[in-house]
Amino acid sequence: MYKVSRSEKGLEVEKDGKKALIRKAEGEKFPEGSVYVVLGSITFFEKCHLIGKESPVLLVEPAGELLEPQHPGFTDISVISGNDTAGIGEFFQKISPEKMDDVIILRNRDAYMFERAFYQEVLSVINGLIMERKKSGNIGSFEELREAAGNASGEEKEVLELMLLAYSAE
Amino acid sequence: MKKILIIQPYRFGDILQVMPVVRSIREAVPASEIHFLTDDYFAEILDANPYIKKTLVFPKMKCLADMKYRKDFLSAKAAMKDFVRELKKEEYDRVINLNFSKAASRIAEICRGACKAGRLIDAGGRRTLNGNWAAYMLFFTAARKNNPYNIVDMFYKVAEEGLGLGPGTLKRGGLYFFAPEGDHVAAERFIKDNGINPEKVVGIQAGASKKHRMALNEKYHLLVGEFNRAGYDVVFFGGGGEKQAAQAVIDASGEKARAFNSCGAFTIRQNYAMLSRMKLFITADTLNMHLAAAAAAPVLAIFYAEAYPYETGPYAPGMHVAYPAMACAPCHEADLCAGRECVGRIKMDEIFDAAMKIINREGFAMKNYSGINIYLTGIDSCYRLELQAGMEDAEAIVNGIYKELYSSYWEGIFSGAIDAFSSRVEDIWEKHVEELENNPDKAAILVMLKEKVSEYTRLNSMAMEGFDAAEALQGARDENAKNAALRRLSAAEAEMKKAMHHGEMLGSYYVVECGRAGTDAAGLKKIYRNIKRAVNGFIFALAFFMQKIHEHKLENDEEMMIV
Numbered sequence: 001m002y003k004v005s006r007s008e009k010g011l012e013v014e015k016d017g018k019k020a021l022i023r024k025a026e027g028e029k030f031p032e033g034s035v036y037v038v039l040g041s042i043t044f045f046e047k048c049h050l051i052g053k054e055s056p057v058l059l060v061e062p063a064g065e066l067l068e069p070q071h072p073g074f075t076d077i078s079v080i081s082g083n084d085t086a087g088i089g090e091f092f093q094k095i096s097p098e099k100m101d102d103v104i105i106l107r108n109r110d111a112y113m114f115e116r117a118f119y120q121e122v123l124s125v126i127n128g129l130i131m132e133r134k135k136s137g138n139i140g141s142f143e144e145l146r147e148a149a150g151n152a153s154g155e156e157k158e159v160l161e162l163m164l165l166a167y168s169a170e
Numbered sequence: 171m172k173k174i175l176i177i178q179p180y181r182f183g184d185i186l187q188v189m190p191v192v193r194s195i196r197e198a199v200p201a202s203e204i205h206f207l208t209d210d211y212f213a214e215i216l217d218a219n220p221y222i223k224k225t226l227v228f229p230k231m232k233c234l235a236d237m238k239y240r241k242d243f244l245s246a247k248a249a250m251k252d253f254v255r256e257l258k259k260e261e262y263d264r265v266i267n268l269n270f271s272k273a274a275s276r277i278a279e280i281c282r283g284a285c286k287a288g289r290l291i292d293a294g295g296r297r298t299l300n301g302n303w304a305a306y307m308l309f310f311t312a313a314r315k316n317n318p319y320n321i322v323d324m325f326y327k328v329a330e331e332g333l334g335l336g337p338g339t340l341k342r343g344g345l346y347f348f349a350p351e352g353d354h355v356a357a358e359r360f361i362k363d364n365g366i367n368p369e370k371v372v373g374i375q376a377g378a379s380k381k382h383r384m385a386l387n388e389k390y391h392l393l394v395g396e397f398n399r400a401g402y403d404v405v406f407f408g409g410g411g412e413k414q415a416a417q418a419v420i421d422a423s424g425e426k427a428r429a430f431n432s433c434g435a436f437t438i439r440q441n442y443a444m445l446s447r448m449k450l451f452i453t454a455d456t457l458n459m460h461l462a463a464a465a466a467a468p469v470l471a472i473f474y475a476e477a478y479p480y481e482t483g484p485y486a487p488g489m490h491v492a493y494p495a496m497a498c499a500p501c502h503e504a505d506l507c508a509g510r511e512c513v514g515r516i517k518m519d520e521i522f523d524a525a526m527k528i529i530n531r532e533g534f535a536m537k538n539y540s541g542i543n544i545y546l547t548g549i550d551s552c553y554r555l556e557l558q559a560g561m562e563d564a565e566a567i568v569n570g571i572y573k574e575l576y577s578s579y580w581e582g583i584f585s586g587a588i589d590a591f592s593s594r595v596e597d598i599w600e601k602h603v604e605e606l607e608n609n610p611d612k613a614a615i616l617v618m619l620k621e622k623v624s625e626y627t628r629l630n631s632m633a634m635e636g637f638d639a640a641e642a643l644q645g646a647r648d649e650n651a652k653n654a655a656l657r658r659l660s661a662a663e664a665e666m667k668k669a670m671h672h673g674e675m676l677g678s679y680y681v682v683e684c685g686r687a688g689t690d691a692a693g694l695k696k697i698y699r700n701i702k703r704a705v706n707g708f709i710f711a712l713a714f715f716m717q718k719i720h721e722h723k724l725e726n727d728e729e730m731m732i733v
Contacts, residue, residue, distance in 0.1 A: 093248055139243040157293060158280050159250045163243075165273035166233040166250070 030055075034102040035095055037126060039119055058091045060122055085125045092129045100130050142167060173260070174199075174333070175281060177207045177267040177274050177288070179228050182438060183457040184321075185212055186345060186464060187485060188268055189219070191325045194340040195333065196221040205260065207277065215438050218348035226260075228277065229253050257281050266332040268325050270308055287332025302584040303327035305682040313675040314478055314500050318573035320555035322485040337585055342553040344486035345464035349439040356436065357443035364430050371403045372525070373445060373462070375453040376419060377412035377433075392518040393452070393525075394423040400526065403428045405448070407441065407458050410434030450529050452521065455482055463489055470525055470544075475499035475512035479545055480573070485555050489547040490528055492521060496541075497565055515541040564614040567605055568622070574598040575711055576675060579704050591704075595711040599718060612719055619716050623709055629669060629676060630705040636662035637698035644691040659694065666701075676701050 030036070036057045058078045078091045095103075105126065139145050145167070149160035174195065178188045185208055192204055203223045206216055209230040216225050229249040236246035257280060267278035267288030275291040287301045289308065299305045307324045310317045319327070326340055361368050376390050394404050406416035406429065413433035420429040436444055438461070445451055445458060446465035453459045453469065455477040462469050463484035471491045473479050478500035479491040493499065494515040501507065520539050527533070543566065550556035554577070578594040609615065639658035646652040663680075670677030683697045 089248065093245055097244065139247070140241065142237070145237070145243060155251075155254060158276075159247060159254050161276060161293075162228075162254065162273065162280075163233055163237065163246055163250050165271075165276060166228075166230040166246075167237050 030104070031102075034104050035099055036104050036106060038106045039122065040107055056091070056095060058088065060088070060119075085121055088122065088125050089129060092126075103130055172201060173203045173205070173262050173264075175205045175207060175226070175260070175262045175265045175283060176329075177265065177278055178269045179207060179209045179230065179274050179277070180269060180271060181457075182212050182215075183460050183482075184269065185216075186347065186457070186460045187322045188325055189346055189464075190322055190343045190485065191268075191329050191340065192219070192221045193343060193346065194326070195329065198335065198340050199333070205262070207257075207281075218350060218439075220348075226257060227253070228273070230273070254280065264333055266329050267304075268328060285332070285334075287328060299682070301328055301331045303331050306580060306584075309670075309678040309682050310675070311502075312670050312678045314481060314502075315569060316572045316576050316675050317480060318554065318577040320480060320485055321482055323554045326553075331584075337581065338553055342549055344549075345460055345484070347439075347442050347461060347464040349442045353437070353439040354443040354446075356440045357447060360430075360432060360435065360444065361447065366403045366405065366428075366430060367401075368447060369449075370401050371405060371447065371449060372397055372529075373405045373407050373448040373451040373453075373467075375407040375412075375451070375456055375458050377408045377415060378454040378456045389516075389518050390419045391422040391424075391427075393522055394419065394427050394429045396519070396522040397525075398423075398428050402449070403430065405430045405432050405444070407445070407451075407453070408433040450525055452525060459484055468528055470521070470528055472516055472521065474504075474510075474516070475501045475507075476504040479557055480555070483545070483547055483555060483557065485547075487548045490524070491545045491547070491557065492516065492524065492542050493545065494541060495543045495566060564609065564611040564618065567602065567609060568615055568618045570605075571598065571602055571619075571715060572622070574601065575708055579707065583700060583704070591707050592710065595714055598711070599715060603718075606719060616716060616719055619712050619719075623712050623716075625674075626705050626709045626712070629674065630702060630709070632662055632665045632669075633698050633701040633705060636666070637695055637702060640691045640694035640698060644695070662698075676704055679704075 032054055034055055036055055037060065038057060039060050056078070078087065103126075105123075139148050142164075145160060145164060149157060149164055152160050176188060176192060178185050192206065195202060195204060204221060205224045205226055206219075206222045207226040207228060208216065209228045211231045213225050213227040216222055229246075229252075232249050233246040236242045236249070257277065260282065262281065262283035263285065265278055265281055265283035265286040265288075267274055267286065267290070270289045272291060275289040275297065278286055278288060279290040279292050288299075288304045290298045290300065292298075299308060303324065307328060310319070310324070322345075323342075326342060327337070329335075330337060330340055360366075361371070374390060374393065397404050404427075406412075406420065408416055410433065413431060416431050416433045420427060420431055423429050432441075432444060438457075441458065442461050442465055445462040445467050448462065448467045450468045450470060451458070451462040453462070453471055455471060455473055459469055459471050463486040466486065469484050469489040471479070471484060471489070473483075473491055473493045475494055475496060475498060479493050481500075483489070483491050494512040496512055496515070498507075499512060501512075504510070517540070520542065524539070524544055545557035548556045548558060575595075575598065578591050578598065582589075582591040582594075606612070606615065635658065639655050639662055643652060643655035643659065646655050663684075666677045666680040668677070670681055680697055680701060683700075684694075
């Protein structure tokens with residue numbers, strides 16, 4: 001279960017000891033170059049001044065009734081809807097590990113949205129991906145991959161070992 | 171048994187050679203659901219196979235490209251993670267790993283299966299071999315000359331054992347492949363656009379994945395000329411990397427040569443469609459050789475000494491393989507071989523002569539060919555790929571007898587019916603009696619058999635020493651006795667390993683069994699007992715053959731005297 005609490009900056013969502021800050025949108029300044037994940041409806045986006053920014057934006061909307069992906073003004077935008085949590089993974093694949101500290105999750109005004117299973121799932125996936133990509137950010141060569149495989153355990157080890165074997169396969 | 175995973179991730183030739191096994195499993199166990207694991211380079215071409223329910227794709231090519239060329243390790247990791255999760259989602263009743271690469275062995279360990287056959291590597295890097303035939307398949311190359319099994323035969327045996335089916339349960343069948351109609355259209359278009367005569371066209375592949383299997387390109391223009399004079403067009407086959415070499419052959423064939431370069435022009439499926447239209451396909455030991463055999467196109471494969479028709483010859487009846495008749499073949503030393511005499515043995519005028527006889531369905535007179543044998547493939551009564559030659563030299567006959575003895579031995583020991591080995595000897599004699607009777611060089615055969623008996627006598631004393639030492643270790647009461655026994659065992663082991671490196675499969679058997687069962691005294695006693703039993707059986711069998719040949723030789727001598 002998620003624990004949702006209010007703070008000065010916005011909503012804090014916590015699960016399994018991991019926290020995500022959900023900022024209030026209205027009236028805030030949004031830094032150029034950050035990565036934005038926006039949970040909520042189109043009316044919200046228009047207000048949040050993301051349009052025109054050189055920032056990758058992921059729009060998440062369960063009803064799938066949102067804007068066109070090529071919405072004018074957004075320079076780099078992805079949209080997922082329905083139960084397409086795999087789309088979140090694809091979005092984050094494009095983001096470099098060092099940008100993971102600059103991920104900003106935005107919500108609309110509906111404070112109760114996190115009681116919905118879909119958003120809980122989305123948050124879980126996003127937090128998992130951010131953590132993993134931060135961790136994996138250190139791998140940039142075969143030697144580093146080998147070292148990471150040596151230190152890993154469980155599924156992480158299996159994945160890294162198979163990467164090593166794929167690398168060295170004839 | 172419902173859900174079966176078969177693992178064969180690399181090399182399309184190998185994947186193609188597993189296909190008969192897939193079909194046979196479906197026929198033997200109709201309720202089974204077969205999943206096939208291969209890499210992302212070949213996965214797509216399995217889509218048309220009706221015997222495969224699902225293809226699991228190991229993202230090797232993607233990961234390789236991501237890591238090596240794009241330096242994007244994260245993308246590679248995401249793909250591999252998806253693969254591992256997909257793999258673990260399935261729960262298999264049986265897993266058959268037919269590829270012994272590290273990746274395949276690790277995958278076989280990672281996937282969820284109640285019963286796994288083949289080679290496995292666990293998280294700690296420990297390797298295990300499940301199944302006698304899997305062990306055989308891993309080590310047979312140490313003594314390949316005595317190996318009677320084609321790789322497809324071995325896949326069948328590993329699968330039968332892994333599925334818990336009796337020997338011979340899976341009905342053997344030849345290679346096959348599926349290409350949708352669209353791929354045949356592409357082949358038809360190539361023939362039409364180039365004005366090729368579809369009734370008189372032969373294919374040639376000059377390249378091969380291994381350089382020692384490759385024919386010398388400069389020889390092939392001679393073939394082009396001969397075929398053109400006989401009214402046949404020639405199409406060159408191969409991948410994009412072979413296009414330039416094929417073009418060089420075509421250019422060397424002269425401006426008016428009717429030779430066409432299809433290298434790199436087709437997908438694998440289209441290649442299959444194109445090969446199925448050839449009246450004959452001449453090739454080295456290549457993927458296209460197997461593909462042509464699957465298409466039932468007549469094949470004349472040219473094997474140099476590094477390849478071996480028994481191991482990798484086209485697994486379909488009615489195919490032909492030209493192979494140098496040399497004592498050093500099959501060899502592992504191609505890199506060290508200065509002369510490459512085996513290459514010189516293949517003469518294009520003889521290949522052309524044999525090719526036309528195949529096309530015209532004429533019989534062979536082997537004596538017309540100098541230094542090569544041309545084998546005709548078939549499936550024998552033991553469900554193995556059989557090679558029949560027009561005439562064998564003395565050494566080939568002796569090797570043929572060893573092969574029979576060995577196959578009888580392995581099948582006996584793996585199925586727990588080793589006592590049946592002795593009773594098979596007369597059958598083996600019957601099988602070879604005709605070629606022995608017709609061979610003028612019986613004296614040489616007798617000498618070779620005698621040499622082999624000497625080898626086995628020595629091996630027998632080594633096995634006895636090993637057995638005694640293991641027994642001494644078992645009964646050792648103090649440290650001194652134990653150390654003495656261990657020293658004797660170590661010496662016996664060194665001899666066994668030496669035997670393996672000299673091509674003796676019983677040496678391989680020792681190494682494999684020790685690797686699998688450990689080397690405690692009881693285990694060693696069992697291994698050495700089996701070797702002794704086999705060696706005695708072989709000596710008995712060889713003595714039987716010598717006696718028979720000797721009697722026969724005397725009879726002939728008497729006849730000659732009467733005349």
